[in-house]
Amino acid sequence: QDQAPSAGDDQIDWERYFAGDGGADSGWASGWADRDADDDPVRRIIWEPSLAERLHVELAIASTCPKTLRIGEYLLGCIDDSGFFRGDVRDVADALGAEEPEVEQVLKMIQRFDPVGVGSRSVQECLELQISARSAPDNLRALAIRIVREFLDDLAEGRIARIASQLSTDVGEVQEAADLIRALTPRPGQGYAGGGEVRYIVPDVIIEKVGDDYVVVPCDSASPRLVINNAYRSMLSDAHTDPAAKDFIRERLNSATWLIRALGQRRNTITRVATSIVSHQRDFFDRGILYLRPLTLREVAVDIEMHESTVSRATAGKYAQTPRGIFELRFFFGSGVSTSDGDAASAVSIKKYMKEVIASEDPISPLSDQQIADSLTREGINISRRTVAKYRGELGMPASMRRRRY
Numbered sequence: 001q002d003q004a005p006s007a008g009d010d011q012i013d014w015e016r017y018f019a020g021d022g023g024a025d026s027g028w029a030s031g032w033a034d035r036d037a038d039d040d041p042v043r044r045i046i047w048e049p050s051l052a053e054r055l056h057v058e059l060a061i062a063s064t065c066p067k068t069l070r071i072g073e074y075l076l077g078c079i080d081d082s083g084f085f086r087g088d089v090r091d092v093a094d095a096l097g098a099e100e101p102e103v104e105q106v107l108k109m110i111q112r113f114d115p116v117g118v119g120s121r122s123v124q125e126c127l128e129l130q131i132s133a134r135s136a137p138d139n140l141r142a143l144a145i146r147i148v149r150e151f152l153d154d155l156a157e158g159r160i161a162r163i164a165s166q167l168s169t170d171v172g173e174v175q176e177a178a179d180l181i182r183a184l185t186p187r188p189g190q191g192y193a194g195g196g197e198v199r200y201i202v203p204d205v206i207i208e209k210v211g212d213d214y215v216v217v218p219c220d221s222a223s224p225r226l227v228i229n230n231a232y233r234s235m236l237s238d239a240h241t242d243p244a245a246k247d248f249i250r251e252r253l254n255s256a257t258w259l260i261r262a263l264g265q266r267r268n269t270i271t272r273v274a275t276s277i278v279s280h281q282r283d284f285f286d287r288g289i290l291y292l293r294p295l296t297l298r299e300v301a302v303d304i305e306m307h308e309s310t311v312s313r314a315t316a317g318k319y320a321q322t323p324r325g326i327f328e329l330r331f332f333f334g335s336g337v338s339t340s341d342g343d344a345a346s347a348v349s350i351k352k353y354m355k356e357v358i359a360s361e362d363p364i365s366p367l368s369d370q371q372i373a374d375s376l377t378r379e380g381i382n383i384s385r386r387t388v389a390k391y392r393g394e395l396g397m398p399a400s401m402r403r404r405r406y
Contacts, residue, residue, distance in 0.1 A: 050192065051079075051081065051083060051118070051189045051192035052076060052079070054114075054192060055076050055079065055110070055113055055118065056073075056076060058113045058114065059072045059073070059076065059110070059113075062109060062113070063109070067098070067102075068106055068109075070096065071092070071096060071098055071102065071103055071106045072106050072109070072110060074092055074095070074096060075087070075092060075103070075106060075107055075110055075119065076110070078092070079110075079118065079119055079189075080189070081189055082187040082188070082189045082190065083115065083117065083118040083119070083120070083126075083187060083188035083189025083190070083192070084119075084120055084121065084122075084126070084187075084188075084189075085107065085119045085120065085121050089103045089104055089107065107119055111129055115185070115188045115189070115192065116129055116130050116133045116188065117129045117130045117184075117185065117188035118188045118189060120188065123152075123186050124148050124149060124152065126184075126185075126186060126187075126188055127148045127181060127184050127186065128145050128148055128149070130184045130185065130188075131144045131145050131148070131180065131181070131184070132145070134180065136180060140173075140176060140177055140180065141180075143167075143169065143173060143174070143177040144177040144180050144181050146167070147163060147167075147174070147177055147178070147181065148181060151163045151166065151167075155178055155181065157402060158398060158399075158401055158402030158403070158404065160174050160175055160178060160404075160405075160406055161406065163178075164406075171406040172406055174406070175405055175406045201319050201326055202219070202221065202319070203219050203319045203320055203321035203326055204218070204219055204270055204318045204319055204320065204329075205217065205218055205219055205270060205271060205274045205318075205319075205320045205321070206218075206219050206320070206321045207274065207278060207285070207320055207321065207322040207323070208323070209285070209323055214278045214282075214285055216271055216274045216275045216278060218267050218270065218271050219321070226256070226259070226260055226263070232249055232253065235249060236249060236250075266314075269306070269310065269314045270314050270318055270329075272304045272306075273300060273304065273311055273314045273315060273329065274320055274329065275304075276300045276303045276304050277295070277300065277320075277329065277332045279303070280293070280295050280299065280300070280303075280332075281293065281295065281332050284324075284332075285322065285323065285324065288324070289324075289348060289349055289352045290349045290352055290353060291349065292332070292334075292346045292348050292349045293345070293346055293349075294334060294335055294345070294346045294347075295332055295333050295334065295346075296333060297311045297312055297315075297333060300333075314329075315328075315329035315330050315333070316330070331348070334346050334347050334348055335347050345381050347391065350376065350381060350383065350391060351391050351394070351395055353376065353379070353381075354372060354376075354388065354391060354392065354395065354397075355395060355397075357372055357375055358372070358392075358397060358403070361403075363403070363404065363405035364404065364405060364406075365404070366400040366403040366404050367400060368400045369385045369388045369389045369392065369399075369400070370385045370388075372388050372392075373385045373387075373388045376388070
């Protein structure tokens with residue numbers, strides 16, 4: 001079992017400890033001498049302006065009229081993170097003592113800012129603004145705008161033939177307009193959240209291939225390094241220090257030692273779990289995601305002789321840098337289905353195969369869920385149509401009728 005060390009174990013003679021090498025026996029340094037002088041964490045901070053900050057800059061460039069800027073600032077305050085205007089022009093006019101046409105005019109100016117469509121009051125208005133800004137033939141843009149206004153639900157369901165029939169238009173032209181609409185951004189503010197929300201992944205372990213084997217190395221930069229403040233060394237060696245204060249310092253240093261050992265044990269557990277994952281998922285590392293096999297926490301727990309809950313905690317929110325990219329450790333665990341040779345295939349590998357099959361299908365006659373299931377069966381994977389439909393939904397892929405092109 002993975003048990004944390006007791007705080008009372010192995011009390012240390014701190015006077016002798018400080019008189020020695022300053023911490024080599026505990027595996028941590030007593031000062032910052034070995035710290036990389038160029039390792040400035042502030043330099044790793046990347047800032048990007050938020051959507052609101054970008055819009056305020058554009059407003060200042062677009063107009064110098066005090067009244068326009070005053071109305072614009074108010075309107076920008078009513079734009080949410082998705083880029084939509086959530087206020088009411090009449091309410092804004094009343095609040096500022098302005099005329100509604102004036103507010104409407106400033107709102108239209110904002111809607112021409114980048115990203116195009118920002119300040120829209122609905123998805124339809126957002127798409128119309130983006131279509132109008134596109135460099136496409138006038139007749140195509142006019143058709144696309146009409147589809148957005150009258151047939152957006154039909155478009156979402158892939159009913160291209162019905163739209164063509166209702167508009168008495170060639171189905172190929174409707175398909176072209178639908179392609180134009182699908183290339184647009186329904187939420188103009190998406191991707192402009194700002195640098196404060198960016199979260200960078202620092203791997204906890206690094207998996208490297210050395211020769212024919214894979215080596216797991218803990219990434220020590222993922223966690224801060226604990227060191228002893230030299231002030232405590234001076235206080236313990238100073239004859240004028242109150243004996244009660246010395247006892248308190250020794251007690252705190254013993255607690256610190258317990259914490260360091262616990263962190264070391266945690267580091268060792270994560271490394272052992274990652275090593276076990278490499279052993280179980282060797283085919284994935286050698287051949288790719290199609291060869292990822294089902295794996296449970298219990299299998300790894302039995303392998304490293306720890307409790308399943310310990311493995312669960314060790315893999316939660318932890319990442320591994322591998323020759324195939326950075327993956328969360330939980331990525332390697334998952335369910336699967338049986339194969340014809342008695343082995344098993346993971347859900348992730350099946351979804352990868354499904355994406356490849358759908359990407360290579362004939363768009364005029366897309367594959368049904370049953371045809372995809374039959375294709376997987378021919379590859380030796382026993383899967384039902386309902387499971388294919390479930391995995392397709394999880395991938396965010398529409399049914400065959402909605403994938404069909406004309």
